[in-house]
Amino acid sequence: MKLEDLGYNNNFETLRVKQKLDDFEIGRIRSEHKERYIVMTQKGDFEAEITGNMQYTAKSREDFPAVGDWVALATYGSNLGIIHKVLPRFSVIKRQAVGHVGEVQIIATNIDYAFLIQSVDRDFNINRLERYLTICNSSHVTPIIVLTKTDLVDEKHISEIKNNPRLSIKKVLVLALSNETKYGYETLISTIKKGKTYCMLGSSGVGKSTLLNNLSGRNIMETGSISQSSNRGKHVSSHRELIVLKNGGILIDTPGMREIGITDAVAGIETTFDEIMSLSEKCKFRDCTHTTEIGCSVLKALEEGRLEIKSYENYLKLQREQTHFESAVAKKRKADKAFGKMIKIHKKMKNRNKY
Template sequence: MNLKELGYTTRLQEYRRANQLEDFQLGRVIAEHKERYVVQTSEKTFNAEITGNLRFSAQGREDFPAVGDWVALQTYDADAAIIHKVLPRFSMLTRQAVGKYGEIQIIAANIDVAFIVQAIDRDFNLNRMERYLSLCNHSVIQPVILLSKTDLADKMQLEETIIQIQKRVKNTAVLPLSSETKDGYEQLEQFLEPYKTYCFLGSSGVGKSTVVNHLAGSEVLKTSAISSSTQKGRHTTSHRELIVLPNKSIVIDTPGMREIGLTDNADGIELTYDEISELAKQCRFNDCSHTSEKGCAVLRAVEDEMISEAMLENYKKLLREQLHFSSSVKEKRQKSKERGKMIKAILNEKKRDKFYD
């Protein structure tokens, strides 16, 4: 396999040359297991770890490698290597790290197109769909909505669901898809260009791994059925994994995500809700909260049924969440700065005591 088949570009080549990384091997992270990485080079696959210096200098989780990253590495055994540097990303999908205050989790890096997968039966949720769209728009990643398991709906339900999506989501392709009847796969395959990277996002059980297996022409990922007792998906995909398809396009499958907390995604939210953002410019007050203010153009649009109340409420909810995350990060950084000052003061005091002794 050559590097081009993994998505290597002239921009990466120029960066490698300009930063004198030509003595290192170059590879792409294809899987991650608790800070152990599987890296594919042009020669073979290596199990890799990061250097102590890279770990020490990291300001946050986003400074560590992620699936989809290009890395400079040095091999020291038949299948082992050390990662010395993560090359610049042109895109990065992130969410709030679950259960970790003010921290970011990288979903995947260097993505061209993200397929947002929702099943037409139990999983369909417009609010969640808009969350995913905000993540994509923040990272300037083209989103495409895959409406899966359409064999479980009749023609009228399918048409009504697509209309629902198109009323809430503008300028985004919607592809109905059935892995049972294979309807929609021809249209999906037309999206997949050689050497570009595609990511599949969605809850457990919506059929992401099944779609990837079909595109790959073999069962490269494990799949499982929906639980009959809970009607919830099972976490078949336990980690992110990059796969090169027969047509030379590259896909990343991700574990199902129940929580999609936004990070510093204000611009992504504004792009997702561009209709509301434009209306807000016509509001009487610059700091209008679109709740009860007189002269609010957004509330007037809701009354005139130009936009739905549900859409406005989700917009305000995502903005509140984003502001809370930003304030959490600011508070965390302030505490870290104060702790650093305190440690420095203690060390200086110890130096003075040692001098006088």
């Protein structure tokens, strides 16, 4: 398999040359298992881990390799390797790490398009879609909304979802399909381009694993059912994995996500809620928060029914999350700086006591 088949291009080659990585094998992270990585190269797959220096100098989890990364590695034997360098990423899809305030979890890197998958029978939620859109827009990844399980509802219901005002103003491609009847598959496959990387984002139980199996023509992922007690999908995919499809497209499957906390997504919020941003240009005050101010064009549009109240409320909610995340990051940096200063003082005092 050639590197170009995995998405390698002239931009990555330029980065490789600039960083003088001629002595290393170049490969792409296919999957990660407890800080051990499967790397796809022209010579085949290698099981690899990072150097001790990379682990020591990493400032955060973002400095470690992730699925989708291009890496430089030294290979040993037929299938072992050591990763020495991660090539700069052109896009990173990430969210707030669950249970770790102010920390980031990388979902996948070097993504061109993201399939935002929701089922039309039970899972469809525009608020969640706006979260996904915000994540994509802040990562410079082109979103494509995919509605699944269309065989469980009638055409009228599907049409109502597609024509929902909050969805139609986003100007995002919306595809509808059925994993059972294969309705809509031809249109979906035609959007997948050779050498481009796609990431599937969605909750458990929306049909991501079945879709991946059908697109690849292989039983790559197990498929699960919906819990009757909670009406929620059961987690099937337990890790992220990069798959090369028959038509040359590259697809990354991800575990279902119920929590989608946004991170540094100011630009993403502005792009997702561009209608509100456009209205805000006419506000009386430049620093208008669009909540209580006199002369606020956003509030005026709400009163006149020109702006969806639910979209406005979701915008404010994401804004609050963004502010909270920035505050948590600043607090964490301050604590880390104070801890580092304390260590330096301790070492200095320890050296003095030697004499």
